[in-house]
Amino acid sequence: MPCGWYYSDSSMATPYKTIYKCRDCGATSYQPVMDRAPSGALQATGQYRCTGCRNIFATIRDWWQPRRLTEFQPNSFPG
Numbered sequence: 001m002p003c004g005w006y007y008s009d010s011s012m013a014t015p016y017k018t019i020y021k022c023r024d025c026g027a028t029s030y031q032p033v034m035d036r037a038p039s040g041a042l043q044a045t046g047q048y049r050c051t052g053c054r055n056i057f058a059t060i061r062d063w064w065q066p067r068r069l070t071e072f073q074p075n076s077f078p079g
């Protein structure tokens with residue numbers, strides 16, 4: 001029986017499904033970013049990669065939280 005239902009690239013971590021959506025592409029899952037340590041072992045870097053747009057984020061909150069629409073500039077107050 002065929003058994004081709006796995007990723008041949010073992011560095012692909014399993015995506016995490018979330019209730020959140022990527023602020024950029026709307027994907028609902030992300031993967032932990034894996035990097036190869038000097039010893040050759042794959043390690044999670046602590047960052048996250050969107051499975052949709054492949055952008056990398058430092059935190060989950062960064063991934064789903066919309067960018068600030070308005071920049072607050074205290075020095076531009078008129079008068």
Ligand SMILES: [Zn+2]
Nearest residue numbers: 022025050053
């Ligand atoms: Zn995305």
